[in-house]
Amino acid sequence: MMFRNLVCPVCGASCDDIQVEMTAEGIVAKNACKMGNAKFQELASPHRIRQPLICQGGEMLPSGWEEALDRAADILASSSRPLIFIGSETSCEAMEVGLHLGEYLGGVVDSNSTVCHGPTAMGIQEAGRVGATAGQSKNRADLTVYWGSNPLESMPRHMSRYAVYPRGYWTRRGRFDRTVITVDPRRSLTAENSDLHIQLNPNTDFELLSALLALLHGQQPHPSAEEVTGVAIRQMEEMLELMKGCNYGVIYAGLGMASSYGKHRNAEMAFHLVQELNNHTKFVIGALRGHCNVAGFNQVASYLYGYPFGLDFSRGYPRYNPGEFTAVDLLRERDVDAALVVCADLVSHFPADCASYLGEIPMICIDIASCPTTMLSDVVLPGVIDAMECDGTFYRLDDVPIYFQPFTASPFPFTASNQHTLQQLMERVRGRKEAGS
C-alpha cells in the first residue's frame, strides 16, 4: 500500500512530499533523501526499544509500563530542580506538555536549540530579523548565500526543493536565474557548486561580517581584517556588489555561523548586514536548521512563556539567561538533580563533564533506540516516532507550521505518542505532589 504526502521527521526541511510503500520486503520511501530514507527504515529496526526498561543493580531490565512510569514519576516528584530536555525530533504537542511539566515542578526546560541555533535566536533578540518563508525565497530569490552551511550534505533537498534549483514564479529558469555564494572555511560540496566561494579562516565570521558592514557604510575596514579573515578586501567588495545588485537575496545561516567563536554576536552582525542590505535591495536571512522540529521548541516556548529556550521556572515564572539556565551550563555547574531527556542523546553530544554528571543523577529517557543516554538512564520509556506513528505539528526551518499525519500507529498498547507518554507522566507526578502537600 502506498501512502502519499507524508512529512519527513529528520531535518529542518520537514519535506512534506514523501511517499512510503509498505511491502513484504520492507519499507520503500520515495522522494526522501538518504537521511530521510534511513529514518523511515527505523520503523522496522532491530535497535528499536520495544518495552520500558528500568535500571536495577546497574543493569537495564525490561519492566511493565506502570512500574516504569511510577519510577519515573518518583524521580521527578522527589527532585529539587529537574532538567527537562526535549529533543527536536518530537512534536510541538509533546513539547507543550514537557514545558508545562517543567513549570509545575519549578525546574528548567531546554531543547536542542541550546547547542544548535540558540545563538541565532539570541542574535534575533539583539538585532531583529528580516525573514521570509521558504516559498517566498524559492519564487523570488536570485541570489542565495549559504553562510557556514553545507546543505548538499546536511540538508540534501534544500537546494533542489527550496533554494537553488526549483523554478519559481520570478525565477523561471531555476538555477540559471540564481547566483550562489558559499561562505565556508572548507571547500565543501556546496562550495564547489557555487558561483563564488568565500573561503574565510575558521572562526572569523564576526570579522568578515563587520568588514562587510564597514564597507557598506563607506569605510575601509581596519587593515588587519584581510589577514584575520583570509579574505581580500577586493573579494569582499565583489561579494557586496553581488548582494547589492540582486533583486532579492537570501542568506541561509548554518551552524558554521552560530556555533563558531563569536556565536550570537556572529548572528547579530549577520542580521545587521541584512538590514543594511535592505537599503539597496530586498534581502532576507533564515537559519538552516538541523532537526525537523528544532524551530518548534522556540515557537512553542516563546508562545507559552516568552522565551525561546533555556527556561527556568524555579521562581514560578519563566526566566531566561543563556549561560545560566541552559542545559550545558546547568550540568557543568551541577545545578540540577534529576533529568528527563525526551528524544535526544545528550550523553553522546554534550561536553564530557555534562555527560558524566548525567550519569551521577537520576535520569529518565524517552527514546526509540538504544544510545549512551538510555544506557545511563534509570528509566527508559519507549518512544513513538512522530510523523510515522502519530500525528502532530512540526515547525519547518522557516518557522512555518507543518501538520503531519501518520501512516501507521504506535506499536505500543500503553501509549499513542510521546505527547501521550508525557501526559501520563505529568498526571502521576501531579498525583505524588498533591499527595505530599
Place this chain on the structure above:
Amino acid sequence: MTEIILEVKGPIGLTVEAEAVCPHRLSGLAPGEIEAQLVWQGPAQLPLSDFFEVEVREGEGEVRIAIEGDASRIKRIGQGMRSGCIEIDGSCGMHLGEEMEGGSILVRGNAGSWAGMEMRGGLLEIEGDAGDHVGSAHRGSWRGMSGGEIRIGGSAKSQLGGGMIGGKISVARDVQNFCAIRQSGGLILVHGRAVRGVGAEMTGGVAAVLGGIERFSPGFVETGMEEDPVLGGEKRPGTFIRYCGDYAISKNPKGTLFVRG
C-alpha cells in the same frame, strides 16, 4: 557601623540565590530575623540560616556584611544594593552587585558572570578574576552599566561592559572577547591584552586597551595619535593610537578606542 558576619556553613549543593544578602535589606533586623530571611535554592525558599552561621555586632550607621568561606555557589549577593558595604572573603557566584545603586562591594577571590550587571552606582571591587558579562546589559536589554565603578584586580572573560552607557570599569590584567560591545558611554580601561571584538557595535564612550589587541575590530578607523593621554583620571605614559568606531554598526559612530602604539 553594624556588622553582620555570615559564615558559609559548608559545601552547597544546588546553587543558592541570595538577594536578601544586601545591607539595606538586613538593616535594622534582629539576629533571628536575619537568620529567617529567605533565599532560593531551586524552587524552594529556605532560611538564610540553612546556609550561613549568622553573627551580628550592633553599632551605629551603615551596615557592613562580611561573608566568610566559599560563596562561589551563592548568586545575587548585593543585588540592588543601595548603601553600606559587603566584603566577601573568598569567591562568589553570579550576579554579584547586579543593579546596585550605591555602597561598596569587595571580593577578595573571584566573581562569577554578570557581576555589576546594569549597575547604576557604587563601587564593585573584585581582587581576583571575573567571569563573563561584567557590567553588561541583561539579555535582550540595550543598556548595561550606567554609573558607578568596577575594578577588577585579575582578568575578565568576555562581553565586559556590554551596552555600557556610563560609569567606569578597569581591569588590571586581560580580557577575552567582545569587551565594550555596544558601548555608548563611560570608560573601560584594560591594562592587559584583549583577544577580539573590542568595541564591537560601539557608538560612544571610551575604551582603552593598554596591552594590545589580538584581532582588531574591522569597523574602527584611525583618527590620530596621542602622547600620554589622560584616561580614567590618570596620565597613561606612552604613545597611543586613537580610533573611531564602530563603522560596522553606524555611519557616524562616536566611540573612541585607544591602543598603545
